[in-house]
Amino acid sequence: MRTSDLRADVRPASRASRPAHRAVTSDVARPARRATHRPRSAPPSDADTSTPAVGWRGGHRRAAGRAAVVASVVSVGLGWLLAILVAPHVTLSPGARMVALFCHLTCLVVGFGAVLTVDWFSLRWLLRREPLGTVLTAARGAHLLIWLGLVGLLASGAVLGPDTSSGLVWVKLLAVLVVGINGLFLGRVRDRLVAVRGRPPLSALLPGVAAATISQIAWWTATLVGFWNANG
Secondary structure (H helix, E strand, O other): OOHHHHHHHHHHHHHHHHHHHHHHHHHHHHHHHHHOOOOOOOOOOHHHHHOOOOOOEOOEOOOOOHHHHHHHHHHHHHHHHHHHHHHHHOOOOHHHHHHHHHHHHHHHHHHHHHHHHHHHHHHHHHOOOOOHHHHHHHHHHHHHHHHHHHHHHHHHHHHHOOOOOOHHHHHHHHHHHHHHHHHHHHHHHHHHHHHOOOOOOHHHHHHHHHHHHHHHHHHHHHHHHHHHHHHO
């Protein structure tokens, strides 16, 4: 037997073994690559984005008790009465009066503007353009601005010395008092809405709609009466 015949018998065997080796290695490697592949995280559902976390109270740790609500109403009433009693005894120079008037108008823009922002998001929620969680977040963010504007209106209004003998002035003062007390009630309504899981029932929504309507009427009354007195 020749040497070339032996080489011919050996070479095809070695060449045929190479594809088999590659097939084995590829079959072993492919599952390993698939196992290391990380699945994509699912996007958050509408329920996660529209509903705040359980226990969230719009910036408060827990809902205010009845005693705290009564104390807040009494504090607002006493502050309102103090502003009325101090007003007749304040005398300002023309320059100081201009500064007080500027502060009064600034507080009106801040407080009333924050109220309009929250009511705008509430309207979009009623039209199903925004989730309820967005409305509650807007109310939480505007809470401080609303109260800063209201307190600033009371303080600067008292310094400006309104004519308490005028009936329109009393209408404005009562409207400001309604805004303060109604704001406390709106805080309670917001806490109740946050505590509800899913879509809140109609019994939980009606107090909020009524309080928002009263807020708009009171703010617009105080604004229009103040404008009338300033130009009358």
